Amino acid sequence: MAEIPLLSVRNLVVEFPSRRGTLRAIDDVSFDIAEGEVLGMVGESGAGKSLTGAAIIGLLEPPGRIAGGEILLRGERIDNLAAEPMRRIRGKRIGMVFQDPLTSLNPLYTVAEQLIETIRTHISCTERVARERAIALLDRVGIPAARRRIDDYPHHFSGGMRQRVVIALALAAEPDLVIADEPTTALDVSVQAQIIDVLKEICAERGASVMLITHDMGVIAETADRVAVLYAGRLAEIGPVRDVIQAAEHPYTQGLMGSIPTLTQTDTRLVQIPGSMPRLDAIPKGCPFNPRCPHVMDRCRHDRPVLIARGSKREVACWLYEAVREEVHHG
Amino acid sequence: MVDTVLQVEGLTRTFDVSKPWLNRVLERDHKQFLTAVDNVTFGIERGETFALVGESGSGKSTIAKLIVGLLKPSRGTIAFDGQPMSFESGTAMRNLRRRFQMIFQDPFASLNPRWRVGEIIAEPIRTFGLASGADVHREVARLLEVVGLSATDAGKFPHEFSGGQRQRIAIARALSSKPEFIVCDEPTSALDVSVQAQILNLMRDLQDEFGLTYLLISHDLSVVRHMANRIGVLYLGRIVEVADSKRLFTDPQHPYTRMLLDAVPDLALSGRRRTPVTGEIPNPINPPSGCTFHPRCPHVMDICRGDPPAQTPTATGAAACYLLTEPVGS
Structure with a gap:
């Protein structure tokens, strides 16, 4: 029997009804996250990466709604759960880390109160045990003098330290999956590296899977096992990090990789993808990338490409590879 | 001959961050000052791109504002094409102003x-x-x-x-x-990478076409590496190192520069072992004594806690670190 993935997203569709018709922000996105795996989800603003995360944890802002597909956690559907059972899954089985640590912490409660509350909501234990657990957690995420600082309020901590507290909070109930949405975007580079290391280590230690949502390919390269590239609400390419970064196959991913300035390159021009990502109400027919694609073919303007398997671990939504496959087949 | 467009000499800017007068009297607090830019000196040659890089609170945007005249310096001078800039209005100043411009970070606000x-x-x-x-x-x-x-x-x-x-x-x-000279303050930080590439390419084309000189302010080392000829690294309002762009990345002299380079995520997947970065930027209202980097520095010596180190010439620039002047291990 095939192993059931920890998280399985099948043909997810997220829609926003609006006065001028329904906008499809996520269109037929499918992916799995295995036990203990770190999946990176990368894309530019408006690609739908944060929405995918919000849909999984049932926190879509109305009027946004899941209009199709299913989300399975260890084989059980969680996309159609009522508010209360979903609330129990959030925190207990799926932890969350958001971009801005100041908005994920309540400014009126001390870090101790927030951590102890979270621990006791999901795990039955005494206040004292919960407090010891909280201190151990803070210590583990690298907060110096955790025993003393646990009674401080969030504003007493610096940005990087606050994000550590948020990570501790996300892991307090020992979830199976942590969804981290741009966890380091608000931080300086030197602090970013520390936070990535903490997140990576602590999740590996506890066997938690991570879905890391970011616009920064560098962060993905350092952290993820596999990466999914989103474009205009659709999956462009998914595969092992090394393959996607070093030999991208989708023309969009290729353009994206080439447009990133690196520390080692000489004074060459950056690859430039003409135009910008389409707005939700103007997604082109066929492949959404076709007006910007250097390899566009007639077919791309009419037929939407399906995910084509490339080897055992990789899938690309591009007709270029269908042609290759057919040629091989006929030859 | 070196043709310097902009010469900044001993530039310092402090901000009064005291509590209101009544609070100070009641709480017996003293006035508090934040030194955002501390004795910064650099020159920019015609046609080059000089970059200032640093993390938040390093004073890079304050320097940009001082140069274009949006803020007045507390001490120090700024000379444009040999003419010292005064911050009073007048015809001479007006003519000078036309020749430099600024591009801001947020195109939604500017x-x-x-x-x-x-x-x-x-x-x-x-x-x-x-x-x-x-x-x-x-x-x-x-x-x-x-x-x-x-x-x-x-x-x-x-x-x-x-x-x-x-x-x-x-x-x-x-x-x-x-203009001849443009100050670009984080021109692409609010943009997606593919759009960033378009803007960076455009900035380069314009530089070639119109012979522009850029002062590029950024926190992003890869952008700076891509665009700049020379780079100044800022830490808590001071320039810790200035060097040729290539040299800075292959042979960083100051421990802070090394730490910053180490922290950049590695896209090449070389599996390089990075030295763990320690600590965070201290509060600029109460900066550490001497070299302000000493609490985070892996090579800290006693002397670092005393007086701030002076700039010492290096192969292609200068760095402010006692490691370069003091015998190691003394």
Whole structure:
């Protein structure tokens, strides 16, 4: 029997009804996250990466709604759960880390109160045990003098330290999956590296899977096992990090990789993808990338490409590879 | 011969961050000052791109504002093309002002939402009397095409454009007074990478075409590496190292530069073992004594806690670190 993935997203569709018709922000996105795996989800603003995360944890802002597909956690559907059972899954089985640590912490409660509350909501234990657990957690995420600082309020901590507290909070109930949405975007580079290391280590230690949502390919390269590239609400390419970064196959991913300035390159021009990502109400027919694609073919303007398997671990939504496959087949 | 466009000498800017007077009296607090820029000296040559890089609170944006005259320096001088800049208005200053411009980080905030794009770009042309009548419109159309937009965009409002297009409008506006020198304060931080690539390429093309000199302010080391000829690294308001762009990345001299380089995520997947970064930037109101980096420095010595180190010449620049002057292990 095939192993059931920890998280399985099948043909997810997220829609926003609006006065001028329904906008499809996520269109037929499918992916799995295995036990203990770190999946990176990368894309530019408006690609739908944060929405995918919000849909999984049932926190879509109305009027946004899941209009199709299913989300399975260890084989059980969680996309159609009522508010209360979903609330129990959030925190207990799926932890969350958001971009801005100041908005994920309540400014009126001390870090101790927030951590102890979270621990006791999901795990039955005494206040004292919960407090010891909280201190151990803070210590583990690298907060110096955790025993003393646990009674401080969030504003007493610096940005990087606050994000550590948020990570501790996300892991307090020992979830199976942590969804981290741009966890380091608000931080300086030197602090970013520390936070990535903490997140990576602590999740590996506890066997938690991570879905890391970011616009920064560098962060993905350092952290993820596999990466999914989103474009205009659709999956462009998914595969092992090394393959996607070093030999991208989708023309969009290729353009994206080439447009990133690196520390080692000489004074060459950056690859430039003409135009910008389409707005939700103007997604082109066929492949959404076709007006910007250097390899566009007639077919791309009419037929939407399906995910084509490339080897055992990789899938690309591009007709270029269908042609290759057919040629091989006929030859 | 070195042709220096901009020379900054001992530039210092402090801000009064004290509590209100009554609180100070009641709580017996003293006045508090934050030194955002501390004795910064550098020169920029004609046609080059000089970059200032640093993390938040390093004073890089304050330096940009001081140079274009949005803030007054507390101490130190700024000379543009040999002429010292005064911060009083006057014809001489006005003529000087035309020759340098600024591009801001956020193209959503830097363009007046009630003005049409044409008016935004035409304003400096009219203010400096560079053209009049129908010539203004022709010039606006030309500038829009230079930055990759179309002449008909002049009739639209900023909200009709995406972030990248807005930054193009901001660049067209900066170019409209025919400047020689442009201060770019985080010009691509608000943009997606693919759009960032478009804007960086455009900035380079414009530099080649018009012989512009750039001061690029950024927190992103890879952007800086891509764009700059020379780089100054800032830490808590002081320049810790200045060097040739290539040299800085292959042979960093200051421990802070090394730490910063180590922290950049590795896209090449070389599996390089990075030295763990320790600590965070201290509070600039109460900076550490001596070399302000000493609490985080892996090579800290006793002398580092005393007086701040002076700039010591290196192969292609200078660095402020006692490791370069003191025998190691003493």
